[in-house]
Structure formats: C-alpha cells, structure tokens
Amino acid sequence: MALSNKTDVPAFDAPELKELKQKVVTACHILDREGITDGYGHVSARVPGTTAFLTIANVSPGCATVERLILMDFNGTYLGGAETPPNEWPIHACVMRVRPDVMSVCHTHSLWSTLFSVLPIKLRPLHHYGKFLSADGPPVYEAAGLVRTVERGDALAAVLGDGPAVLMRAHGDTIVGASIEQAIQRTVRLAKLGEIAHLALLHGEPRYLSAEEIETFSADERFPARGWEYHVSRLGNRRG
Amino acid sequence: MALSNKTDVPAFDAPELKELKQKVVTACHILDREGITDGYGHVSARVPGTTAFLTIANVSPGCATVERLILMDFNGTYLGGAETPPNEWPIHACVMRVRPDVMSVCHTHSLWSTLFSVLPIKLRPLHHYGKFLSADGPPVYEAAGLVRTVERGDALAAVLGDGPAVLMRAHGDTIVGASIEQAIQRTVRLAKLGEIAHLALLHGEPRYLSAEEIETFSADERFPARGWEYHVSRLGNRRG
Amino acid sequence: MALSNKTDVPAFDAPELKELKQKVVTACHILDREGITDGYGHVSARVPGTTAFLTIANVSPGCATVERLILMDFNGTYLGGAETPPNEWPIHACVMRVRPDVMSVCHTHSLWSTLFSVLPIKLRPLHHYGKFLSADGPPVYEAAGLVRTVERGDALAAVLGDGPAVLMRAHGDTIVGASIEQAIQRTVRLAKLGEIAHLALLHGEPRYLSAEEIETFSADERFPARGWEYHVSRLGNRRG
Amino acid sequence: MALSNKTDVPAFDAPELKELKQKVVTACHILDREGITDGYGHVSARVPGTTAFLTIANVSPGCATVERLILMDFNGTYLGGAETPPNEWPIHACVMRVRPDVMSVCHTHSLWSTLFSVLPIKLRPLHHYGKFLSADGPPVYEAAGLVRTVERGDALAAVLGDGPAVLMRAHGDTIVGASIEQAIQRTVRLAKLGEIAHLALLHGEPRYLSAEEIETFSADERFPARGWEYHVSRLGNRRG
Numbered sequence: 001m002a003l004s005n006k007t008d009v010p011a012f013d014a015p016e017l018k019e020l021k022q023k024v025v026t027a028c029h030i031l032d033r034e035g036i037t038d039g040y041g042h043v044s045a046r047v048p049g050t051t052a053f054l055t056i057a058n059v060s061p062g063c064a065t066v067e068r069l070i071l072m073d074f075n076g077t078y079l080g081g082a083e084t085p086p087n088e089w090p091i092h093a094c095v096m097r098v099r100p101d102v103m104s105v106c107h108t109h110s111l112w113s114t115l116f117s118v119l120p121i122k123l124r125p126l127h128h129y130g131k132f133l134s135a136d137g138p139p140v141y142e143a144a145g146l147v148r149t150v151e152r153g154d155a156l157a158a159v160l161g162d163g164p165a166v167l168m169r170a171h172g173d174t175i176v177g178a179s180i181e182q183a184i185q186r187t188v189r190l191a192k193l194g195e196i197a198h199l200a201l202l203h204g205e206p207r208y209l210s211a212e213e214i215e216t217f218s219a220d221e222r223f224p225a226r227g228w229e230y231h232v233s234r235l236g237n238r239r240g
Numbered sequence: 241m242a243l244s245n246k247t248d249v250p251a252f253d254a255p256e257l258k259e260l261k262q263k264v265v266t267a268c269h270i271l272d273r274e275g276i277t278d279g280y281g282h283v284s285a286r287v288p289g290t291t292a293f294l295t296i297a298n299v300s301p302g303c304a305t306v307e308r309l310i311l312m313d314f315n316g317t318y319l320g321g322a323e324t325p326p327n328e329w330p331i332h333a334c335v336m337r338v339r340p341d342v343m344s345v346c347h348t349h350s351l352w353s354t355l356f357s358v359l360p361i362k363l364r365p366l367h368h369y370g371k372f373l374s375a376d377g378p379p380v381y382e383a384a385g386l387v388r389t390v391e392r393g394d395a396l397a398a399v400l401g402d403g404p405a406v407l408m409r410a411h412g413d414t415i416v417g418a419s420i421e422q423a424i425q426r427t428v429r430l431a432k433l434g435e436i437a438h439l440a441l442l443h444g445e446p447r448y449l450s451a452e453e454i455e456t457f458s459a460d461e462r463f464p465a466r467g468w469e470y471h472v473s474r475l476g477n478r479r480g
Numbered sequence: 481m482a483l484s485n486k487t488d489v490p491a492f493d494a495p496e497l498k499e500l501k502q503k504v505v506t507a508c509h510i511l512d513r514e515g516i517t518d519g520y521g522h523v524s525a526r527v528p529g530t531t532a533f534l535t536i537a538n539v540s541p542g543c544a545t546v547e548r549l550i551l552m553d554f555n556g557t558y559l560g561g562a563e564t565p566p567n568e569w570p571i572h573a574c575v576m577r578v579r580p581d582v583m584s585v586c587h588t589h590s591l592w593s594t595l596f597s598v599l600p601i602k603l604r605p606l607h608h609y610g611k612f613l614s615a616d617g618p619p620v621y622e623a624a625g626l627v628r629t630v631e632r633g634d635a636l637a638a639v640l641g642d643g644p645a646v647l648m649r650a651h652g653d654t655i656v657g658a659s660i661e662q663a664i665q666r667t668v669r670l671a672k673l674g675e676i677a678h679l680a681l682l683h684g685e686p687r688y689l690s691a692e693e694i695e696t697f698s699a700d701e702r703f704p705a706r707g708w709e710y711h712v713s714r715l716g717n718r719r720g
Numbered sequence: 721m722a723l724s725n726k727t728d729v730p731a732f733d734a735p736e737l738k739e740l741k742q743k744v745v746t747a748c749h750i751l752d753r754e755g756i757t758d759g760y761g762h763v764s765a766r767v768p769g770t771t772a773f774l775t776i777a778n779v780s781p782g783c784a785t786v787e788r789l790i791l792m793d794f795n796g797t798y799l800g801g802a803e804t805p806p807n808e809w810p811i812h813a814c815v816m817r818v819r820p821d822v823m824s825v826c827h828t829h830s831l832w833s834t835l836f837s838v839l840p841i842k843l844r845p846l847h848h849y850g851k852f853l854s855a856d857g858p859p860v861y862e863a864a865g866l867v868r869t870v871e872r873g874d875a876l877a878a879v880l881g882d883g884p885a886v887l888m889r890a891h892g893d894t895i896v897g898a899s900i901e902q903a904i905q906r907t908v909r910l911a912k913l914g915e916i917a918h919l920a921l922l923h924g925e926p927r928y929l930s931a932e933e934i935e936t937f938s939a940d941e942r943f944p945a946r947g948w949e950y951h952v953s954r955l956g957n958r959r960g
Contacts, residue, residue: 058946118928144934440598442678
C-alpha cells in the first residue's frame, strides 16, 4: 500500500499544501459564521493521493488559522504543524481510511442534527437541499462518548457506511464530501433541512420528497462554487 | 407584437437602465440582509415597455453588483451584461410574459414559504401584512425539479395565475409586484406572515382575517416607499 | 381646560424640548435595535403639562432623527417639526387624552403581541418581566384596520382602559408608561413575556404567576434607569 | 474562622486582584454576547482563601467594566469598588458561604432556564453538554420575588444543595463552578441544553442520557480553556 508511505506526504510547510490549508481554515470559519457549529467541531481535508489529512488543532473552528492546523496520518501519527490534535481526530482518520472517495470530513455540534439524533423520528428530505441524502435520511450513531479512540472512529465509519452523513446521538454529526466545498455545502444544507423538518413535523406528517423526486432535483446538481463564494463573502474580516 | 422587438430594448450599458440596475442590486441585497433568502434566489425587473428583463447572473443575491447583472428577453435570449444567466431564469421570463402588470419578480428560498409548501395546512393571512393575499392564501406549485426550462416556467406561471405569490414545494416561493419596491415588500411580508402563521398554528386554530377584514386593511395601503427606505438603511456598506 | 391651550406648548425648536426629542429618537432606535418592531411603529412623549406630544414623522423607528420628529396636539393639529404625521397618530392622541398619567406611548408590530392577538389563548404573566400586568394579562383590540381615525383611536383607548398595554389583533400592540424609559422597558418585556409564554404553552399548561406572586415581585420594582442604559449601550452608531 | 477576617481580603485596588477583576468583566461580557442573559444577571468570583467576592455593581453584564465592580464579604459588607451592590448580591454570598468548592457563581435570566422553570416537565440531559448535571436535571427554586435578602439567598442555596445549577421560577437560573471558566461554560451549556430539550420535547419523549452514559461522556471532560478562548474571540471590541 504505497500510498500510505509517509514519505509520499508533503511536509506541513510545503508550498503545495498552501492552498489546501487556507481552504480548511476558510471552511472552519464558514461553519462558525453560519452558526452550524459552536466552539466545537472540525473540518479535515485529505492530502490528495496519500493517507494523511489536514485538520485544525484542538481549537474552535472560529479561531482556526493556518498556524493552528495539524497534519496527521490515518493512524494518528503526527506529521507536522500544531502539536495538539483535536480530541476526536479518529472521526476523520477512520472515515477516510475506508472511504477513498472522501476528500473532506466535517464534524459539527449542529443544533438540528443533535435534535434529530435524540428524537423518535427520523430526519428525512422535504427540501431539495436534502437531495444528497437518500429518501429515508441519515443513520444515527448511537453510542455515548466522544470519538477519541480508533475503536469508536471505526464504529462511526461503519454506521456512516457509503452514505454522505451520519448523526451522532447527543452530540452532533459527521458529513463527508468529494471536496471541501461539497462537504461544507452538505453540512450547511443538512442543518437547514433539519430546521425545516423540525418545523414541519409540528404540524402533522409533512410531504416528504420521494426517491424519484430527489432524483429529479439531483439532476440539476452542480459543483458548489456559488454557495462557497456566498459563504466566503459573509466571513468579513475573520480569516486566518 | 412590436414590443417584443429586440431593437426596442436599451443596451445593457445605456444610461436609462442605470437606476433600474442599481435598484435590482439593492433589492437583492435587501432579501439577503433581511434573511429572507440564503445564497440562492433572484430579483428581476422588466425593462419598461419591452419584453426584456434585468436580473442577477448566476450569483448569490448577497453578492450581486451592477456588473453581475444580465439583460435577457422573455425567450431567454442574451441581450447584455454578465454572461451566465441564473439557472432558473424561466421563472422571471414565463411569469412576465403572461402578466403584463408585473414589473418585478422575486424568487427566494424563504424558510417560511418552504415550510408551508410541504405542510398539510395552507398559509392564510392572520396579520395585515398578508393583506395583499386573498383570504385563502397563495397556491403551491407541486412539481419537483428546479425551474430551468420554459416548460416548468410556464407551469409555475399557470399556478400563480393572476395572483401575487406562489409557494414552490420543497423549494421556496415566487412573488410579483407592480414595482421592485412592491415585490420586495410583499416578499418580506410573506415571510413574516409565514412565521406568525407557523407559530399561531401550534396553539390551535388561529383567528384568520376574513375577506372583509382584509379589504378594510387594504384600504389603508400606500406605496411602499417607507418600507423601502427602512430596508435600505439596514444594508450598511454592502452595496453594489 | 387651560392645559389644552396651544399657547402653552413650547415651539418645536424650543430648547426645553431638546432633551425630550433626543429621548424619543433614542427610544425609537431601541425598539428597532432590540427587534421589537420592524419598519413600523412609533414612540411618543407628552410635552409635560400640555395637550401636545412629540412623535416620529411617517418614517421607520430605526430611521428616526431629531429632524424627523413632529409636534402635534391631541386633536391632530400640526404644531411643528416634520410635516408628515405618522398614519396612526390617533393611537397616541386618543390614549393620552384620557390617561393623564401617561407620559409616553409605544406602538409596535411585535411578533409576540401579534401572535397572541390571533390566538384562542391569552397572554398571561409567567416571568417577573410581566409584573406590570395583571394576572390575566392584556386585553385585545379586535377591530380590523389601521388606527388612522380618532374614532378608532378612541375605541383602542377604551379597550386599554386604565391598563398598561393592549394587544391589537392582526397588527401589534400599544403600551403606555409614566416615562419614556418605563414605556420602553414595558414594551421590551411584553415581547419577552410573549416569547416565553409561547414556548411554555407548547408543553401544556404552564405555571403562571398568581396575583399575589406578581405583587411580591412588584415590590422589588425600581425606576428603569438600568435597563435604559443597557439598551442605549447596544445602539452603536445608529443615533439621530 | 480566620478566613472570614476582613483583614485577609486584599484591597479592591490591590494588584493581586487585577487579573481576577478582568476575568469577571470578561465573563459578564461573554454571557451578554452569547445572548444567555439580557440586561440583568451577574457573575461573581470568590477572592481565593477569603470570605469575600467580586461582582458587578448594579449594572448590566454587557456594560460591566473593571471600574464598575464591587468587593463585598459574605455578609454583604462593602469592602471596595463601585458603591451600588447588585440587587441580588445574596445569591452569590449565600451560595459561596455554604459551598467552599465554589469559586464562581453566575446568575442569568436565560430564556431556556426560565422556560423550564415554569413547565410541568423537567429539564434533563440529552446532549453531552449536560454531562455536568445529574440524569434528572437541576432543581427549581419556586419562591416568588427577587433574591434581595439573605433569607431568600439561603433558601436558594438550600435548593441548589451540592449541585451545579438551580433554575429559578419565573426568573432565571444560578450556576456555580470551581473556576470562572467552568461556571461560564456550564452556564452557556445549560442554555444550549434547554434549547435542545425544548425542541425535542415537541416531538414526543426524547432519548435522554442515562446516568451511565453521562458518566461515559464525563470521562472525556477537560478544563474549559478552549471554550473560554472561543467565547473571548467573539467579544470584539466590547471589553472593559
């Protein structure tokens, strides 16, 4: 498994990581600015073609800077950058290890994901923002405890399966994407979907989207560059 | 049909469009600032006396600038300005074509319109902000899929009929006005009405306004200059 | 009735009105800043010892400036300042005329007052912020139509009676005080009470305050200088 | 009881109190900025090893400055600083007197604590933010009236017992901590827990955390330095 060879990974300060690092920081700031997460949560990005990833150190997403990023491999080995890994680095490592299609992972304490994680009702798409989900919505990781161990990370990845998102009971959510932009857009939209679904459920059974209707909406999907530009425009001066 | 003659339409850079262009940009910023829509949606304005309209390019309302406007005719022919039309330009073209009274169209992803679009309950006026609606409230366009084709645009316009607004299931809404100011005021008020109606419905059947009471309130209607001034005052420095 | 003699009223530009005018403007800004009202509503202040009052012209509270105030008497006669009275000046004139204890009146489109104005349930005190109300809460003015006539203003004042507040169906509320500071504090607190009462009612019958408990809390009442300082501190640069 | 000797307490202007004073001010600003409390409430800090504490004078938390702090002992004796004690100083004095483990007390008018204080339902942990609570949640102090007397303060302390928090009916809450940082983190998290619990309860019985699950989450607890940094970063220029 040549790709897991540490020597394939650029150094933390290598110029080819510069853009990726800035994008991870921006993604963290977006989740903070949009109120998706609070002082907790993190965004990661796979270093393309390797078994390493960049994420924020043990700091709040809103306080992220390029200097506060850390480079690790999927075993949790420190490869560079800030010296304190986030408590829940196994979320990123364990998911990326079994999902080669995943280039970015977001973990948040989203109010809406947390809400549905403790309800007797599932979160299911009823706005086209949920078109990246299946008609029966995301699964729930049920175990108590922060995901600080590889054992828990593997269990979380198993519940995620090959899907786009997993709710974490009494905790938040984990969302994956084929790019940072996609992971962020999905994370923002999962929160909006949760809010609408919560409101709608108060009035009786809402009219959910069928699998066929989701497919119709998905045919209109594009690369999320426009949403990214929008979110960046709202960051003001708070950039790393 | 002389009015549809392309030669009647001023060039995108013609001085007589300057004020209208600025007003479209301001209207977009208002919907963004007031939280009515998110990174999606658009405002259009008919070029008076023609079959052409101005709207924003494929950008977020909050990122609109005069340079990012596009001039199109009702057939979707590009007439000037930014080169990427919004995905859902047929919303504007198809409505304006059959509604000569309409000078401006707003399309948003309003939380409240989306909510009522998926409920088993109709949105009906119970605040005088809803006095521009009929007592039984706006209809719902039921079809899945973004309105990217003239076929879908025509179907949307048919559901709108000669009314002021239509909800779009799992998507948002479309509102029309005899001026940009009126379209914006109606759009803001439809959202407020949706919020109040949602809250009220949680406590049992609310006391809706009767057709007669709506008429009493409507007798007090004025040109929405005051609301416009208020919304503009809240834009701060974010202007195009 | 010597006090109604127009000659007793200082000129709009008289130095003795300067402080009162600034306070009316600040009060308007507070209601805007705190989100109690939107682009509509107004605050008035009786000119002490006369039958005249100051209020904002036909502008939004958030856009109020000293130059946009108007001086009127209780008959609606223009006495100075901006030339366009607010549409609903009879709210202030008709209430002050029959309530000599009232030095200030606030009219808002508060979400929470509007909500309770259309519910089959009354708004009753369950937080000590509601201690200025009676245990069975404020009455509701039921008639449709803006209060643009003295006839409607008198009807509103009759429903208010000798109480501190009245909800206006499908519209908002009117609150009175022995000072601008008290009227503003009551207005802010009525909105907070409405929010808490709404939330609580979703979970079954809440534990309301009894008349005796309200009395206990009221014994702790003080002049609302501290709340005023707080609200002023939040105004930032938006002052007239 | 040598520790209660007034001579052991540093003077209000003593250099060894400088950092503690700044931290109390910052803590007040955090509760204001995070919207946990409004113009009312206060934070206190025990002067280590003494029977005295620092808190804000009779001002809003958002308006706190170092100059507006007051130093008092547990009997309410004035020891220095601003001359107007907060109306409810007995909250702090009476709790600290019987709880030597408590170094800081927060009193707020939190919307969510107030809500649960009047409901027929208890606030119980269903997010790991509530892991500092027991599985059956905080008790409620039921008496009407502000806590302006030692008698009421003692009654409040008795309901608090050896727990971390107590809700105050129709009023707010009181939360204690082994440090200012911990008291603030608990206060913020109690509010978040209240919001989630409120939302969840609207959909039927939520899946609460068991005592065992709370223990699992608590094993991951750390000193709240990271949350403190986050909240401080959000204060902008409003510091005393």
